[in-house]
Amino acid sequence: MPQPAHLPGPDLPDAYGRSRWEAAALRLLGDTYTFAATGPRRHRDWAHDVLAVLHRSVPDPRGWLGLDADRTDPVRRTWPAYPFDPPDAPELADRLHLLEERAAAAALAVMAEEWQSEPAPVRSRPDRDAVLADARTLLDRYGPTARYWTNALAAAHDPAPDFLAAGLRGTESRGFLTSAYVNGLDLFGDLGLIAVTDDEVGVFWSFGAY
Template sequence: MVDAASWESALFDLYGGGWTFARVGPRRHEDWRRDVAAVMALKVTDPRGWKSINLAPEINEDRSGIGAPFVLWSPEQLEESLYEISRRPAAQLLVALKGQFFQAAGIPDFESRKESLFKSSEEILSRFDPNSLFFTNASEAYGNRDADLLNPDTEWSCLSVYTTDCGVVVVSDTEVAVFWAFWED
């Protein structure tokens, strides 16, 4: 079972060195998209008090208007930009976000690090109950919950203030999480 120390270790293994965002908030509403929007807007904190990461690149102006890396989204707008995926593609994408252009092939020494990176991915996902739902903005997942997202050749419905972004949203009965990476031309 994941605890605060193993969570932090896994989080920093995958998201400690790039333009990334990893944050969990409470699930308070039947419409989980409201809770995800609150996490993206930095309006809530981790209900367990565990570490989060916000290493989004600085830009010359606050395009979000809220000091957060994401645009303010309504629940309806989020629904249009997120596609449901199964656990396996979610685990793949959590790793791939570490690579250049959100691809595992862009991770230096990926083959030798693959096992430890996937261990970190599974550690992160173990926080959430088995009935959790997973979503991404990678269009390759549109209509294909089991898309291979380790090296996606896809487009993204960008949700941030940056030119390109990709991520995973996790929704459990009690928590929601946003794991994201950004690219700015």
């Protein structure tokens, strides 16, 4: 569930910047099964910082809103990173591919879609430009020097795949999800985006479930 925001941050210090970012996050990702959280960058190897975010062991450095429907799920007593089953830090980066910023925004935008029965893919929506604008607003938090990574296989040989054309349903990826069958829920697909800066790591992840 969305986490409350409290503290302003150094890059967008005013209340307007924070509220604008949080409003974009809720519009874009609030209606889908999506994880969105940011943690501090504390290691040269940022994979350790990403793992800390996936295990919910660090707070947002700015106290901004996060999206995490599984944060209070009792299943996390057994699987702390649920619904993730991430590899150890040395292997994590090997499962990811570098993305150009424009492609990163498109990957984030298609997370607004449903995995199985999406009646209106982002590419065909009348508010397509507004959806992309919200995605860019989320990435603005990380600044112009951020680098982006994804588990999407389309990025393995091309840092600028056309996520909008493929849509969420047509995007294959290397999975980071647990295979555990919990509370009658099967997880069958995922698309992730990681933003890395000198100070923060942002993690956005869309889950397919039935």
